[in-house]
Amino acid sequence: EDKVVQSPLSLVVHEGDTVTLNCSYEVTNFRSLLWYKQEKKAPTFLFMLTSSGIEKKSGRLSSILDKKELFSILNITATQTGDSAIYLCAVYGTDSWGKLQFGAGTQVVVTP
């Protein structure tokens, strides 16, 4: 059974801090890993990673995948209160046939 584990489950940081979120996975025939940000309601897409070692970057957010060790990291630098959200990691495997397997998410709270 496919499995996605995120850590930590929650954290509180001060504005300006750097945050590192972890996502490890066990999935048959891995195809891609996705990160989403969920504020009040709908999750919004951040990154899709398919190749090991290639960093995806968008502003202060970046993510990298290690297919050998089966994990991904999402970094947020110079955090702002607007970064407060739940960050979700999800994985596609070929046996999951188009279904994303989500982790439980990491709740990030950024205090002023």
Add this chain to the structure above:
Amino acid sequence: NAGVTQTPKFRVLKTGQSMTLLCAQDMNHEYMYWYRQDPGMGLRLIHYSVGEGTTAKGEVPDGYNVSRLKKQNFLLGLESAAPSQTSVYFCASSRGRGMEKLFFGSGTQLSVL
């Protein structure tokens, strides 16, 4: 461009009542999904559809039924609601499978008393 629209946004039911959640997407996506989100459990797939007229079970299908009579709509039904179905429900759609990002609706908060 509306994207994925869910109705209603909130609903309170009594145990044993039935209801239907409606999801509509205007992106001409083939794939549509229903997820539920509970604290500490992430998003769990209830049912999904790979095209008009098709449906399939996901991870937690018991107590739910779905229909996809039109490509743009995906309905989730609860025939006899139970308190365990209190959750936030999200509809999503994608262009294809496996390497495609999902676009989510804004969710339905359902409470079953």
